[in-house]
Amino acid sequence: MSAVTELVVGLGSCGIAAGARQVHEALLAELAARGLKVPVTSTGCIGACHREPLVEVRTAGGRFLYGDLDAGKARQLVEAHVVGGSPVQELLIPEDYPYLARQRKIVLANCGVIDPESLEDYLAAEGYQALRKVLTSLTPEQVIAEVQTSGLRGRGGAGFSTGLKWSLARSSRPGKRYLVCNADEGDPGAFMDRSLLESDPHAVLEGMAIAAYAIGADEAYMYVRAEYPLAIKRLEIAIQQAKQKKLLGTRIMGSDFSFEIHVKEGAGAFVCGEETALMSSIEGKRGMPTLRPPFPAERGLWGAPTNINNVETYGNVPYILRRGGAEYAKLGTAKSKGTKVFALAGKIKHGGMIEVPMGITLREVIFGVGGGIAGDKKFKAVQLGGPSGGCIPESLLEVQVDYDSLTATGAIMGSGGMVVMDESTCMVDVARYFLSFTQSESCGKCTFCRIGTKRMLETLERICGGQGRMSDIDLLQELALKVRLASLCGLGQTAPNPVLTTLRYFQEEYEEHIREKRCRAKQCRALIRYRVIPETCTGCLACAKACPTQAAVGERKKVHTIIQDKCIQCGLCFQACRFDAIEVLTGPEAAAVAPTDAGAAEGGAA
Amino acid sequence: MEHVADSFERLLEAWRGQKGNVIPLLQKTQKLRGFLSNEDMARIARVTGKSPAEIYGVATFYAQFRFQPPGRHTMKVCHGTACHVNGADSLDTTLKMELGIETGQTTADGEYSLEKVACLGCCSLAPVVMLDSEVHGRLTGDKLKKVLRKGKS
Numbered sequence: 001m002s003a004v005t006e007l008v009v010g011l012g013s014c015g016i017a018a019g020a021r022q023v024h025e026a027l028l029a030e031l032a033a034r035g036l037k038v039p040v041t042s043t044g045c046i047g048a049c050h051r052e053p054l055v056e057v058r059t060a061g062g063r064f065l066y067g068d069l070d071a072g073k074a075r076q077l078v079e080a081h082v083v084g085g086s087p088v089q090e091l092l093i094p095e096d097y098p099y100l101a102r103q104r105k106i107v108l109a110n111c112g113v114i115d116p117e118s119l120e121d122y123l124a125a126e127g128y129q130a131l132r133k134v135l136t137s138l139t140p141e142q143v144i145a146e147v148q149t150s151g152l153r154g155r156g157g158a159g160f161s162t163g164l165k166w167s168l169a170r171s172s173r174p175g176k177r178y179l180v181c182n183a184d185e186g187d188p189g190a191f192m193d194r195s196l197l198e199s200d201p202h203a204v205l206e207g208m209a210i211a212a213y214a215i216g217a218d219e220a221y222m223y224v225r226a227e228y229p230l231a232i233k234r235l236e237i238a239i240q241q242a243k244q245k246k247l248l249g250t251r252i253m254g255s256d257f258s259f260e261i262h263v264k265e266g267a268g269a270f271v272c273g274e275e276t277a278l279m280s281s282i283e284g285k286r287g288m289p290t291l292r293p294p295f296p297a298e299r300g301l302w303g304a305p306t307n308i309n310n311v312e313t314y315g316n317v318p319y320i321l322r323r324g325g326a327e328y329a330k331l332g333t334a335k336s337k338g339t340k341v342f343a344l345a346g347k348i349k350h351g352g353m354i355e356v357p358m359g360i361t362l363r364e365v366i367f368g369v370g371g372g373i374a375g376d377k378k379f380k381a382v383q384l385g386g387p388s389g390g391c392i393p394e395s396l397l398e399v400q401v402d403y404d405s406l407t408a409t410g411a412i413m414g415s416g417g418m419v420v421m422d423e424s425t426c427m428v429d430v431a432r433y434f435l436s437f438t439q440s441e442s443c444g445k446c447t448f449c450r451i452g453t454k455r456m457l458e459t460l461e462r463i464c465g466g467q468g469r470m471s472d473i474d475l476l477q478e479l480a481l482k483v484r485l486a487s488l489c490g491l492g493q494t495a496p497n498p499v500l501t502t503l504r505y506f507q508e509e510y511e512e513h514i515r516e517k518r519c520r521a522k523q524c525r526a527l528i529r530y531r532v533i534p535e536t537c538t539g540c541l542a543c544a545k546a547c548p549t550q551a552a553v554g555e556r557k558k559v560h561t562i563i564q565d566k567c568i569q570c571g572l573c574f575q576a577c578r579f580d581a582i583e584v585l586t587g588p589e590a591a592a593v594a595p596t597d598a599g600a601a602e603g604g605a606a
Numbered sequence: 607m608e609h610v611a612d613s614f615e616r617l618l619e620a621w622r623g624q625k626g627n628v629i630p631l632l633q634k635t636q637k638l639r640g641f642l643s644n645e646d647m648a649r650i651a652r653v654t655g656k657s658p659a660e661i662y663g664v665a666t667f668y669a670q671f672r673f674q675p676p677g678r679h680t681m682k683v684c685h686g687t688a689c690h691v692n693g694a695d696s697l698d699t700t701l702k703m704e705l706g707i708e709t710g711q712t713t714a715d716g717e718y719s720l721e722k723v724a725c726l727g728c729c730s731l732a733p734v735v736m737l738d739s740e741v742h743g744r745l746t747g748d749k750l751k752k753v754l755r756k757g758k759s
C-alpha cells in the first residue's frame with residue numbers, strides 16, 4: 001500500500017448541505033491530533049450527490065473515493081487508510097460503480113477533480129490552452145468554423161446552433177458588442193450550471209473569452225441566480241485570478257485582444273432566464289421579454305449586437321478548440337453532438353450531476369447510471385425540461401437523448417433537469433405543480449399567458465380537489481393551444497407542455513380523479529383519507545405526537561384513531577408510524593370514512 | 607444606526623452614474639437594511655435619475671425584494687420539482703404549525719420569517735430547506751423540528 005499524498009473533500013453546495021464541512025474539519029482535527037502532515041484540499045461537485053459527503057483519498061498508487069461520510073467515519077478513514085495504509089472497504093465507492101463508469105465527461109472533466117479556487121489546478125488540467133491557441137494561431141472566422149464543425153447546439157434549452165449564432169453576431173453591424181452568459185438557471189429541479197460554476201469556473205470563463213474573440217466583443221456580463229452565492233463567490237475569485245495572470249483584462253497573453261467580465265446577480269424572476277428579459281434586467285429594468293426580431297445579435301444589451309449563451313454551452317468550448325470540432329462531433333448522433341449534463345433527481349436511487357453522450361437511451365440513463373427507482377418502487381415517468389418540458393412514460397424509455405427525439409415525445413431536452421417519478425407521484429398534481437409555477441412567474445405582458453395559465457391552474461386545482469368535470473379535459477386542451485399560440489416568449493409558449501404531456505400519456509389518471517375521486521398515487525389531499533389499521537397499531541403514540549391538528553389520538557398501548565373531521569391529510573402521521581399501521585384510502589373507500597358534511601375539502605392538493 | 611446610514615450614503619455614491627445600477631443598488635440596500643423602505647427607494651430614484659414609481663416598479667417585479675423588515679432568521683422551503691415529489695408540502699405544514707404563521711409572514715416575536723423558494727438546486731438531498739444561509743436536506747417533519755430547535759438555541 002502506497003502512502004496517502006492528499007485528501008480531497010467535495011465542497012459543492014450539495015456536499016456542504018450534506019455535512020461536508022464537518023467532515024473537512026474532522027479530517028483536519030484528526031490529522032493534527034496525530035501530528036500528520038497530509039494536505040487536505042477541496043474540490044467542487046464530484047457528482048455522486050446521493051453519496052455526499054464525499055472524500056477522495058489520493059495515493060501514488062491510485063485514487064479511492066469514499067462516500068456517505070460523517071465526522072466519525074472521517075476519523076475512522078484517517079486511522080485506517082492514512083495511518084494504517086489500508087482502505088476502509090465498507091465506506092469505499094468501487095471504481096466500477098455503474099453510476100460513475102457509464103458517464104462520459106467533457107464539460108465536467110475537471111469537476112470534483114481540481115480545486116475550483118486554484119488557477120494552478122486549472123492550468124495543470126490543460127486550462128487556458130485553447131484560448132492561447134486561439135489568440136496565437138486562429139482568426140475569429142476560423143474559431144467560428146471550428147465550433148460549427150463541432151455541431152455544438154445551445155444547452156440552455158432551445159438547442160440553436162452555437163456556431164451559427166456566433167457568426168450572426170460577428171457579421172452584425174460594426175462597433176461595440178457584448179457577450180452574455182446565461183447562468184440564471186431558473187428551471188426547478190436543475191442545478192447543472194450551478195455545479196459547473198462552483199466546480200470549474202475557469203472553464204466557463206475560458207469559453208467566454210474564446211466566444212468574445214470570435215464575435216469581436218470586449219465586455220461580458222454573467223447573469224447568475226441570486227440563490228447561488230457559492231457560485232458567485234468562486235466566479236469572482238476566478239475572474240480575479242485570471243486578471244492577475246493576464247488571462248483576462250487588457251491585452252490578454254500579450255495579444256491585441258482585451259476582454260472584461262462583470263458578474264450580475266439575478267433578483268429572483270424565472271422569466272429573466274429568457275434572453276431578452278435577461279438583458280432588460282441587466283439594464284436595470286423590469287425583466288419583461290420583448291418581441292424577436294430584432295434578435296440579440298442585431299440589437300441586444302444597450303442596443304448593441306450581443307451574443308448570449310448558456311453556461312454549459314460555453315463550458316464545451318475549450319474542449320472543442322483544444323481537440324478540434326471534428327473530434328467533438330464524433331460523439332453523439334447525426335444532429336445532436338457531444339454530451340449533455342443532467343441533474344438527475346426525484347425518486348431515483350443514485351441521483352446527482354451526470355454527463356452522458358448524446359444518443360444514449362433514457363432507460364440507460366435512469367436504470368444504468370441512476371440505478372433505477374429508490375425503494376424499488378415502480379417507475380412512472382421522467383420529467384425533462386422543467387416547466388417548459390414534459391413527462392415521458394415508461395413505454396418511451398428507449399427514446400434517445402437527442403434534441404429531435406425528445407421533442408417528438410412532447411417533452412424537450414431542456415437545460416438538463418431530469419426528475420424521475422414513481423408510482424407514488426400523481427401526474428395530475430405534477431401538471432398542477434408546474435402550472436402554478438409558470439402562472440406565478442408569468443410576467444403578465446401577454447394576456448393568454450397571464451390569464452390563460454391562471455384558468456388552466458384553476459381547472460387543475462379543481463380536478464385535484466375532487467371537483468373536476470369531464471369537460472375539464474377538453475377545456476385544458478383548448479386553453480393549452482391558445483396559451484401556446486398567443487404568447488410572445490417561450491415561457492407562455494411552452495407553459496402548457498406539462499399539461500399536454502400528462503394528458504397524452506396519463507389521461508386515465510385525470511379521469512380517475514374526476515369520475516371516481518381517486519388519486520392512485522395517494523397524493524391529492526382532497527381525495528385521500530388516513531386510517532389506523534387496528535390489527536397493526538401498537539399504541540406507541542408516534543402518530544399522535546406528529547399530528548399537527550390533534551386528529552390522531554389515543555392512549556399508550558391502545559389502538560389509536562384518526563378523527564376525520566380534524567384531519568388535514570398532511571401525512572405526517574403516516575411518516576411517523578414505524579409499524580405501517582396507518583393506511584391511505586382513496587376513491588370510494590376514502591369517501592366511506594369521510595365525515596358526511598366535509599365533501600371535498602377546500603385547498604385542493606396544496 | 608448612524609453607521610448603517612453612512613454605509614448607505616457611501617453605497618449611493620459608489621454606484622452613482624454607473625450603467626445598470628438600479629438592481630445592484632436595490633440588492634445592496636436590502637443587504638444593508640434587511641428590506642427596502644419607501645425613503646430608501648426614493649433616494650435610489652434620485653441617484654439613478656428615475657422616478658420613485660419606476661424604482662418601485664422594478665423592485666416589485668423581482669421576488670428577491672422585501673418591503674417589510676424580515677425576522678431575525680429566514681426559513682426558506684424549497685419547492686423545486688424534486689422537493690415537491692419528495693414531500694415539500696408536508697414540510698410546509700410542519701413549519702406553519704410550529705411557527706404559527708403562513709408562508710410570507712414573520713412570527714410576532716420577530717424571530718422567524720417563512721418563505722418559499724423555487725429551487726435551491728440541492729435536488730439530490732430533497733426535500734430541503736434553507737435556514738439563513740445553511741441548507742438542510744433529506745428532511746422529514748421530525749428532522750425539521752430539530753433544525754428549528756437548534757436555530758432557536
Ligand SMILES: Cc1cc2nc3c(=O)[nH]c(=O)nc-3n(C[C@H](O)[C@H](O)[C@H](O)COP(=O)(O)O)c2cc1C
Nearest residue numbers: 154155156182185186273274275309310313490491
Ligand atoms: C422562460 C424562459 C426561461 C429561460 N431560462 C433559461 C435559463 O435559466 N438558462 C438558460 O441558459 N437559458 C434559458 N432560457 C433560454 C434563453 O432564452 C436562451 O435561449 C439561451 O440562453 C441561449 O443560450 P444557448 O444557445 O447557449 O442555449 C430560457 C428561456 C425562456 C423562454
